[in-house]
Amino acid sequence: MRLLHISDLHAGKRLYDKINRNQDLIYALEQVKNICKEEKVEILLIAGDIFDKRNPDFESQEIILEFLTEINSFGMHTLLIAGNHDSYDFMRIYKNLRRLANIHVFDRPKRDIREAIFEYKDVRIACLPYPDERVLTGLEENKERNYVESIARYMKALAKEVEGAEYKILMAHLMLDKAQIAGSELYSSLLPKYAIRADSIPETFDYVALGHIHKHQRIEETVPKVYYSGSPYQIDFSEKNPKKFANLLSLENGIVKVMPMELPLKRKLVEVELKDGDHIEKVLEPLVQDNVLVKVWFKVRMGDPLYNLKKERIEKILGDKLAKLEVEPIETKTSVDVNEENLDLIDYYVKFYDNEYGSKPPEDLKRLLQELLDRVAHEANKA
Ligand SMILES: [Mn+2]
Structure with a gap:
Protein backbone atom coordinates (compact mmCIF):
# COMPACT_ATOMS: atom_id res chain seq x y z
CA MET A 1 0.00 0.00 0.00
CA PRO A 264 8.76 21.29 -9.51
CA LEU A 265 7.94 24.90 -8.66
CA LYS A 266 5.66 27.35 -10.41
CA ARG A 267 7.94 30.23 -9.43
CA LYS A 268 11.35 30.16 -7.78
CA LEU A 269 12.12 32.79 -5.16
CA VAL A 270 15.43 34.42 -5.98
CA GLU A 271 17.36 37.06 -4.08
CA VAL A 272 19.86 39.22 -5.90
CA GLU A 273 22.28 41.87 -4.71
CA LEU A 274 22.92 44.99 -6.77
CA LYS A 275 26.07 46.78 -5.72
CA ASP A 276 27.08 50.30 -6.57
CA GLY A 277 28.59 50.23 -10.03
CA ASP A 278 26.88 46.98 -11.08
CA HIS A 279 25.38 47.06 -14.55
CA ILE A 280 21.69 46.77 -13.67
CA GLU A 281 20.56 45.26 -17.00
CA LYS A 282 23.39 42.73 -17.07
CA VAL A 283 22.55 41.47 -13.59
CA LEU A 284 18.77 41.43 -13.86
CA GLU A 285 17.95 40.57 -17.46
CA PRO A 286 19.09 36.91 -17.27
CA LEU A 287 16.75 36.44 -14.28
CA VAL A 288 13.68 37.54 -16.20
CA GLN A 289 13.96 34.50 -18.50
CA ASP A 290 12.77 32.14 -15.74
CA ASN A 291 9.64 31.78 -13.69
CA VAL A 292 10.78 33.68 -10.66
CA LEU A 293 9.89 36.18 -8.02
CA VAL A 294 12.84 38.42 -7.26
CA LYS A 295 13.89 40.28 -4.18
CA VAL A 296 16.55 42.88 -4.91
CA TRP A 297 18.99 44.05 -2.27
CA PHE A 298 19.88 47.42 -3.73
CA LYS A 299 23.05 48.88 -2.25
CA VAL A 300 23.00 52.54 -3.04
CA ARG A 301 25.27 55.43 -2.08
CA MET A 302 23.55 57.89 0.21
CA GLY A 303 22.43 60.86 -1.86
CA ASP A 304 23.14 59.12 -5.17
CA PRO A 305 21.61 61.60 -7.63
CA LEU A 306 20.75 58.75 -9.98
CA TYR A 307 18.89 56.78 -7.31
CA ASN A 308 15.42 57.39 -8.74
CA LEU A 309 16.49 56.59 -12.27
CA LYS A 310 18.18 53.34 -11.18
CA LYS A 311 15.13 52.35 -9.18
CA GLU A 312 12.90 52.94 -12.17
CA ARG A 313 15.19 50.82 -14.35
CA ILE A 314 15.05 47.93 -11.85
CA GLU A 315 11.26 48.15 -11.70
CA LYS A 316 10.97 48.29 -15.48
CA ILE A 317 13.21 45.26 -16.13
CA LEU A 318 11.62 43.02 -13.52
CA GLY A 319 8.01 44.18 -13.84
CA ASP A 320 5.65 41.95 -11.86
CA LYS A 321 8.54 39.60 -11.08
CA LEU A 322 9.84 42.15 -8.62
CA ALA A 323 8.54 41.12 -5.22
CA LYS A 324 10.57 43.54 -3.15
CA LEU A 325 13.16 46.24 -3.62
CA GLU A 326 15.15 46.44 -0.43
CA VAL A 327 17.29 49.57 -0.39
CA GLU A 328 20.47 49.48 1.67
CA PRO A 329 22.13 52.89 1.88
CA ILE A 330 25.92 52.91 2.00
CA GLU A 331 27.98 55.85 3.24
CA THR A 332 30.35 57.73 0.95
CA LYS A 333 32.26 60.99 0.86
CA THR A 334 29.63 63.10 -0.92
CA SER A 335 31.84 66.00 -2.10
CA VAL A 336 34.14 63.71 -4.07
CA ASP A 337 31.15 62.02 -5.70
CA VAL A 338 29.75 65.35 -6.83
CA ASN A 339 32.99 66.12 -8.64
CA GLU A 340 33.23 62.63 -10.14
CA GLU A 341 29.74 62.59 -11.49
CA ASN A 342 30.17 66.07 -12.95
CA LEU A 343 26.41 66.59 -12.72
CA ASP A 344 24.53 69.80 -12.32
CA LEU A 345 22.74 69.01 -9.10
CA ILE A 346 20.41 71.97 -9.36
CA ASP A 347 19.14 70.72 -12.71
CA TYR A 348 18.80 67.29 -11.24
CA TYR A 349 16.86 68.63 -8.29
CA VAL A 350 14.47 70.50 -10.58
CA LYS A 351 13.82 67.28 -12.47
CA PHE A 352 13.35 65.31 -9.27
CA TYR A 353 10.94 67.93 -7.90
CA ASP A 354 8.95 67.88 -11.13
CA ASN A 355 8.77 64.10 -10.99
CA GLU A 356 7.65 64.10 -7.40
CA TYR A 357 5.23 67.06 -7.30
CA GLY A 358 4.50 67.84 -10.95
CA SER A 359 5.78 71.42 -10.78
CA LYS A 360 8.97 73.50 -10.60
CA PRO A 361 10.49 73.98 -7.13
CA PRO A 362 10.06 77.43 -5.52
CA GLU A 363 12.92 79.83 -6.30
CA ASP A 364 13.96 80.24 -2.65
CA LEU A 365 14.34 76.48 -2.25
CA LYS A 366 16.58 76.39 -5.30
CA ARG A 367 18.63 79.27 -3.89
CA LEU A 368 19.01 77.48 -0.57
CA LEU A 369 20.21 74.33 -2.31
CA GLN A 370 22.74 76.31 -4.34
CA GLU A 371 24.10 77.91 -1.14
CA LEU A 372 24.42 74.50 0.44
CA LEU A 373 26.25 73.07 -2.55
CA ASP A 374 28.65 76.03 -2.63
CA ARG A 375 29.43 75.47 1.03
CA VAL A 376 30.06 71.77 0.49
CA ALA A 377 32.36 72.53 -2.43
CA HIS A 378 34.18 75.11 -0.31
CA GLU A 379 34.65 72.68 2.58
CA ALA A 380 35.81 69.98 0.21
CA ASN A 381 38.45 72.25 -1.30
CA LYS A 382 39.72 73.19 2.14
CA ALA A 383 40.23 69.50 2.93
MN1 LIG B 1 4.24 26.12 8.48
Whole structure:
Protein backbone atom coordinates (compact mmCIF):
# COMPACT_ATOMS: atom_id res chain seq x y z
CA MET A 1 0.00 0.00 0.00
CA ARG A 2 1.14 3.54 -0.69
CA LEU A 3 0.78 6.74 1.30
CA LEU A 4 1.84 10.29 0.54
CA HIS A 5 3.03 12.78 3.18
CA ILE A 6 2.91 16.55 2.63
CA SER A 7 2.60 19.56 4.95
CA ASP A 8 2.65 23.34 5.32
CA LEU A 9 0.49 24.37 2.37
CA HIS A 10 -0.07 27.87 3.78
CA ALA A 11 -3.04 28.58 1.51
CA GLY A 12 -3.61 32.33 1.34
CA LYS A 13 0.04 33.24 1.84
CA ARG A 14 0.98 36.71 0.61
CA LEU A 15 4.39 38.29 0.25
CA TYR A 16 4.71 41.90 1.38
CA ASP A 17 0.91 42.16 1.41
CA LYS A 18 0.78 42.28 -2.38
CA ILE A 19 1.91 39.01 -3.95
CA ASN A 20 -0.63 36.21 -3.66
CA ARG A 21 1.06 32.80 -3.59
CA ASN A 22 -2.04 30.74 -4.33
CA GLN A 23 -0.96 30.06 -7.93
CA ASP A 24 2.22 28.48 -6.53
CA LEU A 25 0.11 26.37 -4.18
CA ILE A 26 -2.30 25.29 -6.95
CA TYR A 27 0.66 24.22 -9.07
CA ALA A 28 2.13 22.21 -6.16
CA LEU A 29 -1.23 20.56 -5.49
CA GLU A 30 -1.41 19.55 -9.18
CA GLN A 31 1.90 17.70 -8.73
CA VAL A 32 0.58 16.06 -5.58
CA LYS A 33 -2.58 14.93 -7.39
CA ASN A 34 -0.49 13.46 -10.21
CA ILE A 35 1.68 11.49 -7.79
CA CYS A 36 -1.45 10.19 -6.03
CA LYS A 37 -2.88 9.00 -9.34
CA GLU A 38 0.30 7.54 -10.82
CA GLU A 39 1.47 5.82 -7.65
CA LYS A 40 -2.00 4.62 -6.67
CA VAL A 41 -1.75 6.30 -3.27
CA GLU A 42 -4.45 5.22 -0.82
CA ILE A 43 -3.91 7.70 2.00
CA LEU A 44 -2.77 11.32 1.82
CA LEU A 45 -1.33 12.77 5.03
CA ILE A 46 -1.33 16.57 5.41
CA ALA A 47 0.67 17.42 8.53
CA GLY A 48 -0.72 20.86 9.35
CA ASP A 49 -0.57 24.53 8.35
CA ILE A 50 -3.20 24.01 5.68
CA PHE A 51 -4.02 27.71 5.77
CA ASP A 52 -1.68 30.61 6.37
CA LYS A 53 -4.18 32.64 8.40
CA ARG A 54 -6.55 31.75 11.17
CA ASN A 55 -9.41 33.26 9.14
CA PRO A 56 -8.66 32.08 5.59
CA ASP A 57 -10.01 34.15 2.71
CA PHE A 58 -12.61 32.67 0.34
CA GLU A 59 -10.16 31.95 -2.48
CA SER A 60 -7.88 29.88 -0.24
CA GLN A 61 -10.79 27.92 1.15
CA GLU A 62 -12.02 27.22 -2.36
CA ILE A 63 -8.58 25.92 -3.44
CA ILE A 64 -8.32 23.58 -0.46
CA LEU A 65 -11.88 22.31 -0.69
CA GLU A 66 -11.54 21.70 -4.42
CA PHE A 67 -8.28 19.81 -3.85
CA LEU A 68 -9.78 17.67 -1.09
CA THR A 69 -12.88 16.77 -3.08
CA GLU A 70 -10.77 15.87 -6.10
CA ILE A 71 -8.50 13.63 -4.01
CA ASN A 72 -11.67 12.08 -2.61
CA SER A 73 -12.91 11.34 -6.13
CA PHE A 74 -9.82 9.14 -6.63
CA GLY A 75 -11.22 6.92 -3.85
CA MET A 76 -8.44 7.92 -1.47
CA HIS A 77 -8.51 8.89 2.19
CA THR A 78 -7.11 12.25 3.29
CA LEU A 79 -6.02 12.95 6.86
CA LEU A 80 -5.43 16.54 7.98
CA ILE A 81 -4.19 17.90 11.26
CA ALA A 82 -4.24 21.54 12.37
CA GLY A 83 -0.91 23.38 12.44
CA ASN A 84 0.10 26.41 14.46
CA HIS A 85 -1.10 28.70 11.65
CA ASP A 86 -4.53 27.04 11.54
CA SER A 87 -7.38 27.88 13.87
CA TYR A 88 -8.71 24.90 15.83
CA ASP A 89 -12.23 26.24 15.50
CA PHE A 90 -11.94 26.85 11.80
CA MET A 91 -10.60 23.31 11.27
CA ARG A 92 -13.50 21.99 13.34
CA ILE A 93 -15.88 23.12 10.57
CA TYR A 94 -14.03 20.83 8.17
CA LYS A 95 -14.40 17.88 10.55
CA ASN A 96 -17.91 17.22 9.32
CA LEU A 97 -16.59 16.47 5.84
CA ARG A 98 -15.97 12.91 6.96
CA ARG A 99 -19.74 12.37 6.91
CA LEU A 100 -19.71 13.13 3.19
CA ALA A 101 -16.32 11.90 2.07
CA ASN A 102 -13.11 10.13 3.05
CA ILE A 103 -11.72 13.32 4.52
CA HIS A 104 -10.65 13.15 8.14
CA VAL A 105 -9.80 16.33 9.99
CA PHE A 106 -8.10 16.31 13.40
CA ASP A 107 -8.68 19.82 14.69
CA ARG A 108 -7.02 19.70 18.15
CA PRO A 109 -5.36 17.27 20.57
CA LYS A 110 -8.04 15.28 22.35
CA ARG A 111 -8.22 13.94 25.87
CA ASP A 112 -9.76 10.74 24.54
CA ILE A 113 -6.85 9.21 22.64
CA ARG A 114 -9.14 6.96 20.58
CA GLU A 115 -10.43 10.06 18.79
CA ALA A 116 -6.89 10.67 17.50
CA ILE A 117 -6.57 7.32 15.71
CA PHE A 118 -7.36 6.50 12.10
CA GLU A 119 -7.46 2.86 11.09
CA TYR A 120 -7.43 1.50 7.54
CA LYS A 121 -6.56 -2.04 6.45
CA ASP A 122 -3.36 -2.96 8.37
CA VAL A 123 -2.34 0.64 9.18
CA ARG A 124 -3.02 2.65 12.29
CA ILE A 125 -2.26 6.36 12.17
CA ALA A 126 -2.10 8.47 15.32
CA CYS A 127 -2.76 12.16 14.75
CA LEU A 128 -1.35 14.97 16.87
CA PRO A 129 -2.44 18.44 15.72
CA TYR A 130 -0.24 21.35 16.84
CA PRO A 131 -0.36 21.18 20.62
CA ASP A 132 -1.13 24.70 21.74
CA GLU A 133 0.14 25.23 25.26
CA ARG A 134 -3.27 26.19 26.66
CA VAL A 135 -5.03 23.19 25.13
CA LEU A 136 -2.32 20.90 26.41
CA THR A 137 -2.54 22.06 30.01
CA GLY A 138 -6.30 21.56 29.76
CA LEU A 139 -5.67 17.90 28.95
CA GLU A 140 -3.21 17.35 31.76
CA GLU A 141 -4.23 16.48 35.29
CA ASN A 142 -0.85 17.67 36.50
CA LYS A 143 -0.85 21.36 35.49
CA GLU A 144 2.74 21.77 36.66
CA ARG A 145 4.15 19.48 34.03
CA ASN A 146 5.97 21.43 31.37
CA TYR A 147 5.09 21.60 27.71
CA VAL A 148 7.78 19.25 26.42
CA GLU A 149 7.07 16.60 29.04
CA SER A 150 3.34 16.74 28.36
CA ILE A 151 3.84 16.09 24.67
CA ALA A 152 6.22 13.21 25.32
CA ARG A 153 3.56 11.68 27.55
CA TYR A 154 0.81 12.26 25.00
CA MET A 155 2.89 10.62 22.25
CA LYS A 156 3.43 7.61 24.50
CA ALA A 157 -0.31 7.27 24.94
CA LEU A 158 -0.76 7.50 21.15
CA ALA A 159 1.89 4.81 20.64
CA LYS A 160 0.05 2.51 23.00
CA GLU A 161 -3.15 2.99 21.05
CA VAL A 162 -1.63 1.89 17.71
CA GLU A 163 0.10 -1.18 19.08
CA GLY A 164 -0.95 -4.42 17.43
CA ALA A 165 -1.27 -2.94 13.92
CA GLU A 166 1.07 -4.11 11.18
CA TYR A 167 2.08 -0.52 10.32
CA LYS A 168 2.15 2.21 12.96
CA ILE A 169 2.36 5.82 11.89
CA LEU A 170 2.38 9.09 13.80
CA MET A 171 1.42 12.36 12.12
CA ALA A 172 2.21 15.50 14.13
CA HIS A 173 2.77 19.23 13.76
CA LEU A 174 5.63 20.18 16.03
CA MET A 175 9.18 21.43 16.41
CA LEU A 176 11.87 18.84 17.10
CA ASP A 177 15.12 19.95 18.75
CA LYS A 178 17.20 18.29 16.01
CA ALA A 179 15.37 19.93 13.10
CA GLN A 180 17.06 22.36 10.71
CA ILE A 181 14.78 25.31 10.06
CA ALA A 182 14.11 26.84 6.64
CA GLY A 183 13.64 30.33 8.08
CA SER A 184 10.01 30.99 7.18
CA GLU A 185 8.50 29.24 10.20
CA LEU A 186 6.73 31.40 12.77
CA TYR A 187 9.46 32.60 15.12
CA SER A 188 7.56 32.24 18.39
CA SER A 189 6.94 28.56 17.71
CA LEU A 190 10.69 27.95 17.37
CA LEU A 191 11.51 28.97 20.93
CA PRO A 192 13.56 26.33 22.77
CA LYS A 193 10.82 25.80 25.33
CA TYR A 194 8.66 24.34 22.53
CA ALA A 195 11.31 22.09 21.00
CA ILE A 196 10.46 18.44 21.50
CA ARG A 197 13.34 16.05 22.04
CA ALA A 198 13.61 13.71 19.07
CA ASP A 199 14.38 10.81 21.43
CA SER A 200 11.00 11.28 23.11
CA ILE A 201 9.28 9.91 19.98
CA PRO A 202 8.15 6.39 20.93
CA GLU A 203 10.02 3.57 19.18
CA THR A 204 6.69 1.88 18.49
CA PHE A 205 6.13 3.92 15.33
CA ASP A 206 7.44 2.84 11.94
CA TYR A 207 7.12 6.26 10.36
CA VAL A 208 6.54 9.77 11.72
CA ALA A 209 5.03 12.32 9.31
CA LEU A 210 5.86 15.78 10.60
CA GLY A 211 4.80 19.28 9.68
CA HIS A 212 5.93 22.71 10.91
CA ILE A 213 9.50 22.92 9.59
CA HIS A 214 9.52 23.96 5.94
CA LYS A 215 12.77 22.26 4.96
CA HIS A 216 12.51 18.65 3.79
CA GLN A 217 14.62 16.44 6.05
CA ARG A 218 14.98 13.20 7.90
CA ILE A 219 15.66 13.43 11.61
CA GLU A 220 18.52 11.07 12.31
CA GLU A 221 19.24 9.03 15.43
CA THR A 222 15.63 8.02 15.99
CA VAL A 223 14.34 4.46 15.79
CA PRO A 224 11.28 5.29 13.67
CA LYS A 225 11.80 6.96 10.31
CA VAL A 226 11.07 10.57 11.21
CA TYR A 227 10.58 13.05 8.37
CA TYR A 228 9.55 16.61 7.77
CA SER A 229 8.12 16.69 4.25
CA GLY A 230 8.68 20.47 4.19
CA SER A 231 6.50 23.00 2.42
CA PRO A 232 5.55 22.18 -1.22
CA TYR A 233 6.80 25.59 -2.47
CA GLN A 234 9.09 28.29 -1.03
CA ILE A 235 6.83 30.09 1.41
CA ASP A 236 8.98 33.23 1.52
CA PHE A 237 12.45 34.53 0.68
CA SER A 238 13.98 33.13 3.86
CA GLU A 239 13.69 29.67 2.24
CA LYS A 240 16.82 29.68 0.13
CA ASN A 241 16.57 26.12 -1.13
CA PRO A 242 14.13 25.71 -4.03
CA LYS A 243 14.13 21.90 -3.76
CA LYS A 244 10.72 20.77 -2.49
CA PHE A 245 9.35 17.28 -1.86
CA ALA A 246 6.40 15.08 -1.06
CA ASN A 247 7.27 11.83 0.73
CA LEU A 248 5.91 8.72 -0.94
CA LEU A 249 5.66 5.78 1.47
CA SER A 250 5.49 2.20 0.44
CA LEU A 251 4.22 -0.24 3.07
CA GLU A 252 5.37 -3.72 2.14
CA ASN A 253 6.51 -6.86 3.98
CA GLY A 254 6.28 -5.10 7.32
CA ILE A 255 8.60 -2.27 6.25
CA VAL A 256 7.90 1.38 5.48
CA LYS A 257 10.02 2.49 2.55
CA VAL A 258 10.39 6.25 2.03
CA MET A 259 10.74 7.76 -1.45
CA PRO A 260 11.01 11.57 -1.53
CA MET A 261 9.43 12.88 -4.76
CA GLU A 262 10.73 16.23 -5.93
CA LEU A 263 8.05 18.83 -6.68
CA PRO A 264 8.76 21.29 -9.51
CA LEU A 265 7.94 24.90 -8.66
CA LYS A 266 5.66 27.35 -10.41
CA ARG A 267 7.94 30.23 -9.43
CA LYS A 268 11.35 30.16 -7.78
CA LEU A 269 12.12 32.79 -5.16
CA VAL A 270 15.43 34.42 -5.98
CA GLU A 271 17.36 37.06 -4.08
CA VAL A 272 19.86 39.22 -5.90
CA GLU A 273 22.28 41.87 -4.71
CA LEU A 274 22.92 44.99 -6.77
CA LYS A 275 26.07 46.78 -5.72
CA ASP A 276 27.08 50.30 -6.57
CA GLY A 277 28.59 50.23 -10.03
CA ASP A 278 26.88 46.98 -11.08
CA HIS A 279 25.38 47.06 -14.55
CA ILE A 280 21.69 46.77 -13.67
CA GLU A 281 20.56 45.26 -17.00
CA LYS A 282 23.39 42.73 -17.07
CA VAL A 283 22.55 41.47 -13.59
CA LEU A 284 18.77 41.43 -13.86
CA GLU A 285 17.95 40.57 -17.46
CA PRO A 286 19.09 36.91 -17.27
CA LEU A 287 16.75 36.44 -14.28
CA VAL A 288 13.68 37.54 -16.20
CA GLN A 289 13.96 34.50 -18.50
CA ASP A 290 12.77 32.14 -15.74
CA ASN A 291 9.64 31.78 -13.69
CA VAL A 292 10.78 33.68 -10.66
CA LEU A 293 9.89 36.18 -8.02
CA VAL A 294 12.84 38.42 -7.26
CA LYS A 295 13.89 40.28 -4.18
CA VAL A 296 16.55 42.88 -4.91
CA TRP A 297 18.99 44.05 -2.27
CA PHE A 298 19.88 47.42 -3.73
CA LYS A 299 23.05 48.88 -2.25
CA VAL A 300 23.00 52.54 -3.04
CA ARG A 301 25.27 55.43 -2.08
CA MET A 302 23.55 57.89 0.21
CA GLY A 303 22.43 60.86 -1.86
CA ASP A 304 23.14 59.12 -5.17
CA PRO A 305 21.61 61.60 -7.63
CA LEU A 306 20.75 58.75 -9.98
CA TYR A 307 18.89 56.78 -7.31
CA ASN A 308 15.42 57.39 -8.74
CA LEU A 309 16.49 56.59 -12.27
CA LYS A 310 18.18 53.34 -11.18
CA LYS A 311 15.13 52.35 -9.18
CA GLU A 312 12.90 52.94 -12.17
CA ARG A 313 15.19 50.82 -14.35
CA ILE A 314 15.05 47.93 -11.85
CA GLU A 315 11.26 48.15 -11.70
CA LYS A 316 10.97 48.29 -15.48
CA ILE A 317 13.21 45.26 -16.13
CA LEU A 318 11.62 43.02 -13.52
CA GLY A 319 8.01 44.18 -13.84
CA ASP A 320 5.65 41.95 -11.86
CA LYS A 321 8.54 39.60 -11.08
CA LEU A 322 9.84 42.15 -8.62
CA ALA A 323 8.54 41.12 -5.22
CA LYS A 324 10.57 43.54 -3.15
CA LEU A 325 13.16 46.24 -3.62
CA GLU A 326 15.15 46.44 -0.43
CA VAL A 327 17.29 49.57 -0.39
CA GLU A 328 20.47 49.48 1.67
CA PRO A 329 22.13 52.89 1.88
CA ILE A 330 25.92 52.91 2.00
CA GLU A 331 27.98 55.85 3.24
CA THR A 332 30.35 57.73 0.95
CA LYS A 333 32.26 60.99 0.86
CA THR A 334 29.63 63.10 -0.92
CA SER A 335 31.84 66.00 -2.10
CA VAL A 336 34.14 63.71 -4.07
CA ASP A 337 31.15 62.02 -5.70
CA VAL A 338 29.75 65.35 -6.83
CA ASN A 339 32.99 66.12 -8.64
CA GLU A 340 33.23 62.63 -10.14
CA GLU A 341 29.74 62.59 -11.49
CA ASN A 342 30.17 66.07 -12.95
CA LEU A 343 26.41 66.59 -12.72
CA ASP A 344 24.53 69.80 -12.32
CA LEU A 345 22.74 69.01 -9.10
CA ILE A 346 20.41 71.97 -9.36
CA ASP A 347 19.14 70.72 -12.71
CA TYR A 348 18.80 67.29 -11.24
CA TYR A 349 16.86 68.63 -8.29
CA VAL A 350 14.47 70.50 -10.58
CA LYS A 351 13.82 67.28 -12.47
CA PHE A 352 13.35 65.31 -9.27
CA TYR A 353 10.94 67.93 -7.90
CA ASP A 354 8.95 67.88 -11.13
CA ASN A 355 8.77 64.10 -10.99
CA GLU A 356 7.65 64.10 -7.40
CA TYR A 357 5.23 67.06 -7.30
CA GLY A 358 4.50 67.84 -10.95
CA SER A 359 5.78 71.42 -10.78
CA LYS A 360 8.97 73.50 -10.60
CA PRO A 361 10.49 73.98 -7.13
CA PRO A 362 10.06 77.43 -5.52
CA GLU A 363 12.92 79.83 -6.30
CA ASP A 364 13.96 80.24 -2.65
CA LEU A 365 14.34 76.48 -2.25
CA LYS A 366 16.58 76.39 -5.30
CA ARG A 367 18.63 79.27 -3.89
CA LEU A 368 19.01 77.48 -0.57
CA LEU A 369 20.21 74.33 -2.31
CA GLN A 370 22.74 76.31 -4.34
CA GLU A 371 24.10 77.91 -1.14
CA LEU A 372 24.42 74.50 0.44
CA LEU A 373 26.25 73.07 -2.55
CA ASP A 374 28.65 76.03 -2.63
CA ARG A 375 29.43 75.47 1.03
CA VAL A 376 30.06 71.77 0.49
CA ALA A 377 32.36 72.53 -2.43
CA HIS A 378 34.18 75.11 -0.31
CA GLU A 379 34.65 72.68 2.58
CA ALA A 380 35.81 69.98 0.21
CA ASN A 381 38.45 72.25 -1.30
CA LYS A 382 39.72 73.19 2.14
CA ALA A 383 40.23 69.50 2.93
MN1 LIG B 1 4.24 26.12 8.48
